Amino acid sequence: MLLKKRKKPEPQQENHAAAALAASPVAHDIPHPDLISVEEAKAMDLDQMTELFMNHLNPGQYHFMKLLGFHKVKIEKAEGVWYTDQNGRKILDFFGGFGSLAFGHNHPRILAARKKFQDENRHEIAMAFLSQYAAALAHNLAEIAPGDLDMVFLGSSGSEAMEAAIKVAERAQGPKRAKVLYAQNAFHGKTKGVLSITDSTLYQSEFKLVEDVTKVPFGDLDAIRHALEGDPQIGIVCLETIQGGGGIIEAPAEFWQGLRALCDEKDVLWVADEVQCGTGRSGRFFAFEHYGVVPDVTALAKSLGGGKCAMAAMIARKPIYMKAYGKPNTALIHGPATFGGIGEACITAIEGLNVMYDDQLMKNAAEVGGHLKSELQRLMAKYPKLIKDVRGRGFMLGLEFQNFSKTMPLAVRPALAVLDDKLKGSLPGFIGSALLRDHNVLVAFTEYNRNVVRLQPPLITTRENVDTFITALDTVLAGGVTKIVSNFVKSQWS
Ligand SMILES: Cc1ncc(COP(=O)(O)O)c(C=O)c1O
Secondary structure, three states: OOOOOOOOOOHHHHHHHHHHHHHOOOOOOOOOOOOOOHHHHHHOOHHHHHHHHHHHHOHHHHHHHHHHOHHHOOEEEEEEOEEEEOOOOEEEEOOHHHHOOOOOEOOHHHHHHHHHHHHOOOOOOOOOOOOHHHHHHHHHHHHHOOOOEEEEEEEOOHHHHHHHHHHHHHHHHOHHHOEEEEEOOOOOOOOHHHHOOOOOHHHHOOOOOOOOEEEEOOOOHHHHHHHHHHOOOEEEEEEEOOEOOOOOEOOOHHHHHHHHHHHHHHOOEEEEEOOOOOOOOOOOOOHHHHHOOOOOEEEEOHHHHOOOOOOEEEEEEHHHHHHHHOOOOOOOOOOOOOOOOOHHHHHHHHHHHHHHHHOOHHHHHHHHHHHHHHHHHHHHHHOOOOEEEEEEEOOEEEEEEOOHHHHOOHHHHHHHHOOHHHHOOHHHHHHHHHHHHHHOEEOEEOOOOOOEEEEOOOOOOOHHHHHHHHHHHHHHHHOHHHHHHHHHHHHHHO
16 A cells, blocks of 8 residues: 655645636536545554654644554454454453443444444434434433433534533523532533533643533532532532543442432432443443432433444433423424434444343443452452552442552652652553553553553453453562563663
């Protein structure tokens, strides 16, 4: 395959050509620009991919991939829990695309449903007509969701579903009660509305955000009560049921039950962000089901797309939805987006949901995820100088490493402690890089607490896969910090 040096026409030439074309009374063929074909894209080598990534995608991000050694991998194939790279090496996926691969890669039933849909020339965009696919998916989600969480808005990203969730709640509460309470270390997306309740100075940067928001510590019911009693404009409480980006953080059942009672008492709507922890990942379809409570609005994305497409959903209690958009003159205020409810994405999600129950994937997440958690706890007891905590449930687990200074001999700890903040993430980074380089296992980190490795493998992961991962991690940790660091340094030169 050739990726020729691409040279754009000089502006001068371009202007002349454009002027000549515009002046001509005859329609001309438009010249085919120097485009890469699908087959050429598949056949690119790492040098070519790097060049295009640096020139057209995100040069800054490449820096991090390079640091971890991830830039040397070109994925050629993905099946189940495995990636296969350009050298035929199989990589065990314990990262799972930030939790978007509940069914693993290219689940055969999902592939078959999509292929049949294509072979039958089914339609995708149906804004003018009723869509049987969108209607069926909405029915399935309402059937799965408890209580009267019955009304569904379909979109294509978690941010979009969360925007829809906040908007439906705001419409129902009215402008005088539109203030949103959110949690420290929350991640709800990067679009401008929900960025206002995503607790990151990095992501918020200097953007002009929605100002009607207030923040409390996650899981602190007294702080929420205090905030609601002090400010009657707060009409919405928005929380991830399990914080993902914050480092896989849970709150106890009493918190959620207290929150439900408090919201009822104060006429406040509770929005549960289940974009990451939902769709079966925690061992129940919605993580809030563990606590026997039902929110007013919730949102799903990630694995809802079956690992094959972009699909997201906001689900609201019927009275809330009807109040917000239930009449002809309000129906289109937040009506369907162009790609909301697109045909093949809907049938992918429908097939995925059926697979989830047919194959008992949530049971597997609870059982095999439990095995993974207890194995991690065993490693924590074996390596207390390295591992600080193991958290989460099902296949949404966090493995927190100690600050760098804690891994060093007692005498040098105080001197090194001043560097702990700067070095946050370096130890898990070295370990993640060793896992991929020497043991063919992929893991990733949480956004805010970079000392936490997030383990979100597909829900089809077996005990054998877990044991492979644990053996790899044990071998890396057994080397101790000195070996982990020196191997990392060596890898930077190879
Ligand atoms: C809890 C949560 N909410 C919202 C989002 C935003 O989803 P997306 O990246 O699809 O926009 C994410 C993404 O990681 C998430 O974890």
